[in-house]
Amino acid sequence: MRFYRERSLNIITYLIVSISAIVILLPFLRLVLASLQSLTEISQQTWLPSPPKWKNYSEALILLNFGRFFLNSGLYSGSATLGGLLTASLAAFSFARLRFPGRNLLFGICIATMMIPQSIVMMPRFLLFSKLGWINTYYSLIVPWVLGISGFYIFLMRQFCMIIPKELDDAAKIDGCGPFRLYWHIFLPIAKPGLFVAGIYIFMATWQDLLGPVIYLNSESLYTVSQGLSLLGQAASPSQATEEPFVHFHHMLASSVVYLLPPLIIFFFMQKYFLKGVVFGRLK
């Protein structure tokens, strides 16, 4: 009896899980196929492009300027990640390894910044950046990530810090190692996994960022991919709907495929970190 129950449970499980998997994968499949179709094929809902229109991609990248947008997003995400990791690791090291009055209070405040909504800080920042002449430049996007990095990443890095055995510290100190050298030569190399995980998170967050670019960037040549794609999306959205499908629909699909690629690639390379290490920063 138990055996049959177990068996039918397994079948039900497979059924539910497989249907869910199809619900997830089918859109992706259709997306890639449709990105290679012409406008007419898309409106007729055919499944296979015949022949595949690779020029959708080259047109999107060159004519519609998405190539430029990718460079911009790369600049933004790359700089924010490097700078943010520097600030976060410095702070994490300080919180984890050094003792000073007010440390716990400051750490508490640090964590609290995780919960602060963007909207309560966005207007004064805008005003500040206007005064500094940083509107329509990448300074207004990158600097808050570097100097004002959210407590989440500091917390994450500190968790990785706590694992490092104190004996290592002590050994180095006996050799006359000052705090900065301790940080640079001992802590950082060992904290590499932490840097990786936090770095991936920062990259993903900046890659997706829409509110920032939309508020601060005005010239098309400066747009990020998220911004450029959002404009195509708005033009294709119900509020702008016309009889014919939006004229750049196929370009929009192609651009979104390319936009998806970096996160997907990062995910596939770092799978083990995501599927297990995600919990690391969350629990405790």
Added chain:
Amino acid sequence: MKIRKETIAGYTFLLPWLIGFIVFWAGPIIATFALSFYKWSLISVPQIVGVRNYLKLFSDERFYKSLKVTSIYVGAGLPLRIIVALVAAVLLHRGLRFFGFFKTTFYVAGIVPGVALAVIWIWLLNPSIGLVNQVLGFLGIEGPLWLFSETWSLPSMILIFIWQSGPAMIIYIAGLQGIPSAYYEAAKLDNAGIFARFFYITLPLLTPLIFFNLIVGIINNFQVFVPAYVMTQGGPNDATLFYVLYLYQNAFDSFKFGYAATMATLLFVLMMGLALIIFRSSRSWVHYE
């Protein structure tokens, strides 16, 4: 002497973050609060108006609409996502074949960048050329107008939200792996069925995780912006007018900075209040080891 040196080192390492915190977090929060008492359109001189912005806000229909829309999104979407993620986690935890493949698949849906997600679903949910209605058509159902419809646009967004339950599921799987199988053995000996085992062992032991996801989820998702900005710009007749979208429109489309600051201050208070309430109430239903 040694301690003083360490104190200096400590603060030096913190310096970049400290500067950033004051300039980009603490300062702006206070400034936004102060701004809410002014009327300012950037080009003109700011005029102090006291609590008039708040009074205007509380008699603004669209403000209430935006609160309602966002609350429905979070209030329906988050619990649904938690349920879906939990069920999926429990199912996958049985460790059947291809378990890794399914895990990866579900997770991937969660790393699609927001704008791409919005664009893809504009296409999928299109009543005439989209996949969703095509599939429904195969099943003999005539699909609704989705994003074009006042009744279906918000549910569409909730559906998309649930579609991305993968990452939450992974967290619950990790949580499940932390439950000693001895508990289940003991329960089976006492003849406890699947549902009993779930409700008396699994669920109680997972409450810290659920609780954490709930807090972070409410705070993050109450600020939902991208789907509405890209897909509906507030939806047919304000049906998807999310709070932060309305705030953004007031600040950067209408240039009513004072009014927007009022909305922001309120949001901040609301979020902190919610977090506090959940935190307090958690004592009654979260079981730590």
